Amino acid sequence: MIPELRIALAALDPTARDALRRVLIRDRAGRDEIAMQLLRYRDAVGDELADITGMLTMNPEARQRLVRLLGESDGRG
Numbered sequence: 001m002i003p004e005l006r007i008a009l010a011a012l013d014p015t016a017r018d019a020l021r022r023v024l025i026r027d028r029a030g031r032d033e034i035a036m037q038l039l040r041y042r043d044a045v046g047d048e049l050a051d052i053t054g055m056l057t058m059n060p061e062a063r064q065r066l067v068r069l070l071g072e073s074d075g076r077g
Contacts (some may be wrong), residue, residue, distance in 0.1 A: 009069065021070040024056060024063055031057050 009017060023034050031053050038050040056063040 005066075006069070017070050021067055023053065024067045024070070028057055 012020070023031060026034070035050040035053040035057075038053070039047065056066060
């Protein structure tokens, strides 16, 4: 995992990390729906989160690694 991603994840509060983890463990249809909802906000954060969710949907190994990393950072790993 790239160091910048670890730093960005560390900056999130525990509630945000948990929410991201829950999104990423959903099935593809669930992730796609969440990405569409994020795009409705039309701000930089929503667009970026939607892009990340889409990219991770296309790369299941990276998504699984990130879910594990999020679980470890919350004491679940």
